[in-house]
Amino acid sequence: MLIGCDPKRDSTINIVGKQLKPLLELIVEKESVEFEEVVHKGYNGVLCVEVGGPEPGIGCAGRGLLLAFKTLKDLGVFDLDLDLIIYDVPGDVVCGGFAVPMRRGYAREVYIVTSGEYLSLFAANNICKAIRRVGAKLGGIICNSRGVKGEIEIVKRFAEMIGSRLIGVIPRSKEINLSELNSKTVLEFMPESDVANIFRRLAEEIWKNEKLVTPRVLTFDELRSINVTKCR
Amino acid sequence: MEPYRTCKLFGAVRVVLGITDAIALLHSPVGCAYNLRYLLTVRGAKVNRIVTTEMSEKEVIFGGEAKLRRAIREVDKRYSPNLIVVLTSCASSIIGEDVELVVRDIRDEISAEIIAIQSGGFEGDQIEGYKEALRKIVELVRENEKTDKTVNLLAIYRYGKDVEEISRLLSTMGIKLNAILTAKTNLSTIREASKASLNVIMCEASGFDAARYLKERFGIDYIDPLLPVGISNTREFLESIADEFDLDISSDINKEERIAKGKIEKFKEKLNGKRVCIISGASRSAPLVRFSHELGMIPVLVSIDRVGETTLKDLERVTNECGISPKVLIEPEFRDVLSAIEDEKPNIILGGLYERAFTKILGIPICDVMHSEQLTMCYKGAINLAKKIAEVIVSSK
Numbered sequence: 001m002l003i004g005c006d007p008k009r010d011s012t013i014n015i016v017g018k019q020l021k022p023l024l025e026l027i028v029e030k031e032s033v034e035f036e037e038v039v040h041k042g043y044n045g046v047l048c049v050e051v052g053g054p055e056p057g058i059g060c061a062g063r064g065l066l067l068a069f070k071t072l073k074d075l076g077v078f079d080l081d082l083d084l085i086i087y088d089v090p091g092d093v094v095c096g097g098f099a100v101p102m103r104r105g106y107a108r109e110v111y112i113v114t115s116g117e118y119l120s121l122f123a124a125n126n127i128c129k130a131i132r133r134v135g136a137k138l139g140g141i142i143c144n145s146r147g148v149k150g151e152i153e154i155v156k157r158f159a160e161m162i163g164s165r166l167i168g169v170i171p172r173s174k175e176i177n178l179s180e181l182n183s184k185t186v187l188e189f190m191p192e193s194d195v196a197n198i199f200r201r202l203a204e205e206i207w208k209n210e211k212l213v214t215p216r217v218l219t220f221d222e223l224r225s226i227n228v229t230k231c232r
Numbered sequence: 233m234e235p236y237r238t239c240k241l242f243g244a245v246r247v248v249l250g251i252t253d254a255i256a257l258l259h260s261p262v263g264c265a266y267n268l269r270y271l272l273t274v275r276g277a278k279v280n281r282i283v284t285t286e287m288s289e290k291e292v293i294f295g296g297e298a299k300l301r302r303a304i305r306e307v308d309k310r311y312s313p314n315l316i317v318v319l320t321s322c323a324s325s326i327i328g329e330d331v332e333l334v335v336r337d338i339r340d341e342i343s344a345e346i347i348a349i350q351s352g353g354f355e356g357d358q359i360e361g362y363k364e365a366l367r368k369i370v371e372l373v374r375e376n377e378k379t380d381k382t383v384n385l386l387a388i389y390r391y392g393k394d395v396e397e398i399s400r401l402l403s404t405m406g407i408k409l410n411a412i413l414t415a416k417t418n419l420s421t422i423r424e425a426s427k428a429s430l431n432v433i434m435c436e437a438s439g440f441d442a443a444r445y446l447k448e449r450f451g452i453d454y455i456d457p458l459l460p461v462g463i464s465n466t467r468e469f470l471e472s473i474a475d476e477f478d479l480d481i482s483s484d485i486n487k488e489e490r491i492a493k494g495k496i497e498k499f500k501e502k503l504n505g506k507r508v509c510i511i512s513g514a515s516r517s518a519p520l521v522r523f524s525h526e527l528g529m530i531p532v533l534v535s536i537d538r539v540g541e542t543t544l545k546d547l548e549r550v551t552n553e554c555g556i557s558p559k560v561l562i563e564p565e566f567r568d569v570l571s572a573i574e575d576e577k578p579n580i581i582l583g584g585l586y587e588r589a590f591t592k593i594l595g596i597p598i599c600d601v602m603h604s605e606q607l608t609m610c611y612k613g614a615i616n617l618a619k620k621i622a623e624v625i626v627s628s629k
């Protein structure tokens with residue numbers, strides 16, 4: 001199951017092929033929500049939930065996540081017999097609400113997706129702070145390539161410095177863009193492509209991963225040092 | 233952990249309640265409005281002008297601007313107030329609700345004047361609420377011709393016999409009360425506050441900001457005398473106002489003072505040497521110490537829930553003048569006050585409704601000098617208070 005926790009409500013589009021009506025919107029409109037309205041089956045039997053949130057610039061998305069998780073619990077979503085639940089959380093853990101999926105009882109492992117760009121690593125380092133705070137475990141870093149020079153090396157160094165490892169590299173690829181434009185995942189749209197195989201390998205790595213750590217948080221200067229090396 | 237003060241919203245609401253044609257619209261969950269209505273009812277206020285947008289979790293998550301707009305229109309239609317004051321609560325302040333924007337947008341659509349005040353509970357204590365709300369309210373004052381020998385009372389939030397008595401005594405010297413900000417006032421009186429040539433600050437903890445603004449904008453001078461509680465405080469209070477107009481204290485006042493002094497004498501016998509604890513806010517602490525001393529009592533403890541700009545200076549002046557050195561608690565916790573009272577073993581506590589707890593716990597009698605409907609100020613108030621204190625002490629034996 002994939003639970004999209006970004007107020008942008010774009011996590012599950014490529015699996016179900018359309019934008020789902022978010023859970024929080026349903027809660028606002030109705031007294032009570034039904035399981036079938038919230039949980040949707042997508043490609044290859046993957047169950048999808050899109051949490052949603054307020055319009056940009058108003059309300060409190062963090063509080064929304066708290067309410068959404070309570071509702072999912074009440075609906076029995078966490079009692080389902082599932083292989084795996086993926087919580088897709090925005091990269092900026094801006095307040096307590098966004099750390100909810102990482103708290104005890106929800107995600108057991110956290111994977112951070114980052115590029116080799118300085119500000120992306122900066123955000124990743126911030127997530128490490130939240131992981132430490134809530135007592136979650138980091139499973140690894142996934143490099144989502146932006147085409148920065150020496151990018152894989154940079155992300156790898158970052159992963160090692162925080163005491164974790166680089167668990168996969170997603171290349172910059174036309175296939176991904178093309179699949180997205182067709183509202184499908186690469187595995188559905190171009191199952192024979194190299195990129196599809198890369199995702200399969202990444203899934204395999206995560207599935208059998210046992211190296212879970214409490215990450216170290218880098219200082220400002222340490223983060224900078226990764227960047228400086230890159231520029232040389 | 234055991235607070236002796238409350239939140240910013242409390243003070244802001246009280247400022248609005250003092251304006252009889254205004255509605256305090258709390259952008260809040262129901263509890264803020266209910267609790268304030270309950271508490272202020274117990275303290276003797278009329279609370280039906282405190283209303284709420286009834287924020288729920290939905291508004292917290294998605295924003296409550298639409299609900300606020302609906303509530304403003306509803307208030308405008310249902311109550312036809314001259315002024316609507318939108319007050320934020322903890323909930324709306326935390327999510328950063330843009331109440332100023334809503335107020336700006338809706339202004340032309342409704343009949344009432346409308347303003348917004350940021351009053352989230354965590355933003356400050358009640359004094360911050362009084363201070364900021366009063367400062368906002370005086371921005372409504374318009375340019376007016378000055379009227380001769382006219383004063384405003386500034387930063388007083390309870391109308392009653394005390395205000396009427398001050399007004400009566402001032403009138404014996406030909407001085408007229410203009411606006412009372414904010415107690416039993418209204419929007420048109422507020423707009424005409426600039427007719428006065430003097431602001432008399434009645435609460436130094438919350439009144440200075442508004443006074444400075446009115447001085448700068450309309451050239452109104454201000455003074456901050458001690459509250460007229462007891463004989464010498466009343467004298468000083470009236471003199472400080474008379475001085476501003478180069479007037480002498482009227483013979484009526486002199487006569488009343490002589491009579492009051494005489495009447496108080498008989499209570500002094502019962503009060504002489506009695507140990508008293510004074511538990512109050514900023515503006516009443518020094519006046520009550522001086523009055524207690526005047527009655528022959530010994531102030532052994534002064535506890536001030538929140539000090540203002542001149543509170544401690546005033547207290548020092550008064551204690552020096554009286555040659556006494558009571559224990560002073562500044563912004564204490566409840567338990568600190570409790571144990572200090574236990575140590576000092578007073579005969580009586582002068583305080584308000586909150587201090588009833590000490591009578592319950594320690595059995596020491598209390599005289600409510602804050603929240604009663606009775607006269608407590610000026611000469612007649614002095615007689616009244618002396619009588620009341622004596623009764624409490626005698627009946628507790």
